[in-house]
Amino acid sequence: MFCEVPPNLSLAEVTGSRRWGDTKVDEADNPNRSAGTERDLIALGIAAAAIILFVGTGGSVVSSTLRSVFGNGSGPDNLLVSTMMLNIALIIFGWRRHRELTREIAERRKAEEVARRLAETDPLTDCLNRRSMEQATDLLRRRANAHGKAVAFVMLDLDNFKQINDMNGHSVGDKVLGTSAARLRENLPAEAPLARLGGDEFAFAVPYDPVHPERIDDLVAKLFAAICGPITVDGTTLHSTVSIGIASDHLADGRSSSAIDGETLMHHADIAMYQAKRNGKNRYFWFEPSMENELRFRNELERGIRLGVVNREFVPYYEQQIDIESGELVGFEMLARWQSPELGIVNPDVFIPIAEEIGVIGEISEQLMVQAFADAKKWNPELTLSVNISPVQMRDPWFSQRLLKLLVEHNFPPQRLEIEITETALHDNIGLVKTMISSLRNQGVKVSLDDFGTGYASLSQLRTLPFDRIKIDRSFVRELSDNEGSKIVDAIVSLGNGLEMPITAEGIENEAILKSLRQWGQLKGQGYLYGRPEPADKVLERLSQQGKLSTVAPETPCDESTPAEHQDQRKAQG
Numbered sequence: 001m002f003c004e005v006p007p008n009l010s011l012a013e014v015t016g017s018r019r020w021g022d023t024k025v026d027e028a029d030n031p032n033r034s035a036g037t038e039r040d041l042i043a044l045g046i047a048a049a050a051i052i053l054f055v056g057t058g059g060s061v062v063s064s065t066l067r068s069v070f071g072n073g074s075g076p077d078n079l080l081v082s083t084m085m086l087n088i089a090l091i092i093f094g095w096r097r098h099r100e101l102t103r104e105i106a107e108r109r110k111a112e113e114v115a116r117r118l119a120e121t122d123p124l125t126d127c128l129n130r131r132s133m134e135q136a137t138d139l140l141r142r143r144a145n146a147h148g149k150a151v152a153f154v155m156l157d158l159d160n161f162k163q164i165n166d167m168n169g170h171s172v173g174d175k176v177l178g179t180s181a182a183r184l185r186e187n188l189p190a191e192a193p194l195a196r197l198g199g200d201e202f203a204f205a206v207p208y209d210p211v212h213p214e215r216i217d218d219l220v221a222k223l224f225a226a227i228c229g230p231i232t233v234d235g236t237t238l239h240s241t242v243s244i245g246i247a248s249d250h251l252a253d254g255r256s257s258s259a260i261d262g263e264t265l266m267h268h269a270d271i272a273m274y275q276a277k278r279n280g281k282n283r284y285f286w287f288e289p290s291m292e293n294e295l296r297f298r299n300e301l302e303r304g305i306r307l308g309v310v311n312r313e314f315v316p317y318y319e320q321q322i323d324i325e326s327g328e329l330v331g332f333e334m335l336a337r338w339q340s341p342e343l344g345i346v347n348p349d350v351f352i353p354i355a356e357e358i359g360v361i362g363e364i365s366e367q368l369m370v371q372a373f374a375d376a377k378k379w380n381p382e383l384t385l386s387v388n389i390s391p392v393q394m395r396d397p398w399f400s401q402r403l404l405k406l407l408v409e410h411n412f413p414p415q416r417l418e419i420e421i422t423e424t425a426l427h428d429n430i431g432l433v434k435t436m437i438s439s440l441r442n443q444g445v446k447v448s449l450d451d452f453g454t455g456y457a458s459l460s461q462l463r464t465l466p467f468d469r470i471k472i473d474r475s476f477v478r479e480l481s482d483n484e485g486s487k488i489v490d491a492i493v494s495l496g497n498g499l500e501m502p503i504t505a506e507g508i509e510n511e512a513i514l515k516s517l518r519q520w521g522q523l524k525g526q527g528y529l530y531g532r533p534e535p536a537d538k539v540l541e542r543l544s545q546q547g548k549l550s551t552v553a554p555e556t557p558c559d560e561s562t563p564a565e566h567q568d569q570r571k572a573q574g
Contacts, residue, residue, distance in 0.1 A: 474507025
């Protein structure tokens with residue numbers, strides 16, 4: 001048993017129900033049991049009456065029998081003998097019924113105990129479940145508050161537990177959950193009820209002195225050390241971290257709050273745990289009211305993003321890419337914007353992380369690329385189109401096939417398209433990434449490594465992966481006035497030249513940076529110095545002024561009539 005309820009906090013007390021040993025049940029709740037009880041009472045009454053009759057008749061029968069044996073009488077009355085024998089039978093029947101009743105009561109108690117335990121605990125870890133945890137927390141709060149103590153509700157979530165299940169199987173995952181529950185129980189105070197809320201989420205409540213909340217911090221630090229230790233299952237050593245959220249039923253100034261109940265505490269701890277997840281996992285946060293407002297706004301964003309996908313509210317903006325040496329426009333990078341009816345134009349750093357998390361980034365990206373292909377076909381065919389690809393999309397083994405299908409469906413030349421991949425995408429599955437890059441390049445699509453220098457791309461990876469271009473992260477370009485920044489850019493340019501990979505510099509915001517970059521020869525650059533990202537109609541105006549619009553006539557809709565229909569038409573004309 002991993003998580004036994006403390007001796008001073010029985011499950012019966014937690015749930016407000018009768019103790020497990022009680023057999024008393026309302027008749028209205030169980031009419032069958034009521035009828036059985038009535039039968040048992042009748043049987044016991046009959047047995048009692050039989051005993052009384054036996055005492056009354058037995059003496060007469062026995063004395064008559066003895067007198068007859070010694071020749072002093074005619075023997076016992078046959079009716080009395082029959083009555084006594086009937087009494088004996090009734091007594092035996094009553095005794096046997098008593099034994100059956102005793103055994104039935106014991107079995108009933110055992111069954112009730114098992115049923116109640118199944119209803120109140122998690123069968124995998126034997127911890128409390130969500131329902132009983134709320135009641136246990138309320139009971140613990142009443143006891144703690146009566147003694148001037150506060151209660152902290154702590155929620156824990158194992159990080160990346162899905163990967164453990166996917167890679168090792170659910171049986172291994174179950175053992176990890178059991179081990180984690182046991183380690184929690186070993187390090188918690190005896191009065192702290194522990195629950196598994198579902199999946200890989202655990203929670204416990206613990207009383208503490210509101211003057212010393214740091215003791216909860218010490219307890220949490222102890223739990224981190226226990227849970228994050230290696231777990232060996234079937235010869236495989238696994239490692240897991242944990243994100244923790246803490247909520248208190250007392251305010252920050254130490255005063256008790258009557259507005260906080262067990263359900264509210266759980267909700268606050270959940271919000272704090274989500275904050276820990278958002279901030280990189282493997283950490284903990286105390287709940288603060290501002291977190292709830294942030295989460296509410298986040299949920300509104302999520303709903304808006306999902307609705308925006310349906311309503312096609314995501315549109316491409318375009319940032320100029322310039323040949324630094326000649327000053328000529330050579331292409332555009334497509335940047336996503338969300339035209340929210342409520343929020344207006346929303347930048348990608350706001351909605352992209354949420355879109356990745358809720359699994360709609362692929363759909364948004366494909367919608368944007370379809371629009372970008374249509375826009376770019378109106379440009380001079382020598383102008384290229386660069387598109388950023390999310391690391392989440394690079395985990396999809398069918399991404400390259402879907403992209404190539406879009407190119408064919410919308411008749412966009414693959415030679416004009418450049419896909420930008422960040423360094424972080426290389427570490428999820430480098431074999432899959434290499435396959436997709438090769439597939440795209442075989443069809444003419446160029447692939448560049450974006451934000452180079454901010455990740456962990458190694459020289460061997462650059463040599464192995466067939467990139468067409470390296471993009472220097474804007475953080476290094478902005479620091480060109482600094483000697484160290486200049487050395488980094490120089491090293492990246494030298495690396496690109498050695499690998500025969502062209503270089504693009506991001507974040508060119510003033511003439512001083514541009515002047516510094518020109519010393520490295522032929523580079524492509526982009527940044528606010530050349531203009532901010534613009535929607536499609538503004539781009540067309542700019543290209544029209546520069547004489548860089550496509551001279552190809554717009555495509556006419558295809559005639560969808562069949563060859564047979566064409567023959568019929570010709571016959572009719574003839």
